[in-house]
Amino acid sequence: MxxxxxxxxxxxxxxxxxxxxxxxxxxxxxxxxxxxxxxxxxxxxxxxxxxxxxxxxxxxxxxxxxxxxxxxxxxxxxxxxxxxxxxxITLETRQLPERDGEGRRARLARTEDQAAVEEIARRSFIYSRFHLDPDIPKHLADEIKAQWVGNFFRGQRGDYMIVAEHAGHVAGFLQLLNAPGNVLVIDLIAVGKDDRGLGLAEEMIRYAVSACGKPQTLRAGTQIANTASLSLYEKLGFRIVSTSxxxxxxxxxx
The missing domain is CATH 3.30.750 (Transcription Regulator spoIIAA)
Incomplete structure (x- = not known):
């Protein structure tokens, strides 16, 4: 994005x-x-x-x-x-595959989640264009991501913010934008390093579909180097629609 x-x-x-x-x-x-x-x-x-x-x-x-x-x-x-x-890489899907059981760890973000969400963003990204650019220091790339999600809480970017909780703390976030044509865009998503492998990213995406206006299309963007992200989206039925x-x-x- x-x-x-x-x-x-x-x-x-x-x-x-x-x-x-x-x-x-x-x-x-x-x-x-x-x-x-x-x-x-x-x-x-x-x-x-x-x-x-x-x-x-x-x-x-x-x-x-x-x-x-x-x-x-x-x-x-x-x-x-x-x-x-x-x-x-931009990917889209119109329907997520069925899943047994219902997750209960995702919810809409609250004002008091801002610090935790910003810290996850500050520590979680390695494949963004800012992190991949060798001429941008890592601390600056980290801060760009932290302020990016902070813009949601300041009312400057994003229509929805979902968070996932695990073991009593905010473990991940999903920032979303509405786009024309009843499209819901995954603007930024991350799970803290210590909470990965628990299915939290998938749970947040599934929760977003039901909690954010039931969009006709779900759109996501990622990097070709981010194979873990690509695997998640493919598992959820996303297909590549464009590259840049x-x-x-x-x-x-x-």
Whole structure:
């Protein structure tokens, strides 16, 4: 999933590309961050290259997500100094398989869960694009995830938050977004390291389907390197619907 678009400044596409400042990531990373979106056709390459130079010739951090089949766009970004850090996979399902028994460890999050949820997010991720980028320190990648889920409790991102409890403590969380077409999107999901292997992630996903408006489609995104996540989604009947490259650019002064 892309970063929270809080305060994002959008621009008109030039040569097929749009550049927008990501003010939320700018605040977390303490440097100017831009998101590059769109795809480039052959006749738009000169304009797109000039557009990119506006951000690549100065300090800062930029990122882009490009469909894997759109090689022209990814090559143009690479020539501009962007590097692939992740291959993202989007999966969907319309129905979860039947399961014997009913789990009782998942519930809707409460305000007092914020600290526990943020700490799980801070300690649980290794395959996010921020963690896979060798030019982003681990402590910063961890903090991005912690603040990402914290945005739900601040009313800035997410429509639902599910938590799972085990042995008297919050052991995992599931942040969700509503999307057009009665689609429920898994924005972020994690289970604490000491509570994995107990089926908590599956239980939270199943609870979300019944507690969050009974969506027609459930959508999730993960990384090709995250084989455990892919196995879980495949077990639950998800199928791949799209793939994309995620590219990062770090300005020379950073």
């Amino acid at each position: 892309s970063s929270p678009s809080i305060g994002e400044q959008k621009t008109t596409p030039v040569g097929g590309l749009s550049i927008a400042e990501d003010s939320w990531l700018t605040g977390v990373m303490s440097r100017t961050v831009h998101r590059v979106s769109g795809t480039v056709e052959e006749d738009g390459e000169p304009q797109a290259q000039r557009t990119l130079r506006k951000i690549t010739d100065r300090p800062g951090f930029s990122y882009a997500r490009v469909p894997t089949h759109h090689v022209r766009t990814s090559r143009l970004l690479e020539r501009g100094g962007f590097h692939v850090v992740d291959t993202g 490259y995620v590219l990062h650019h770090h300005g020379t002064a950073n």
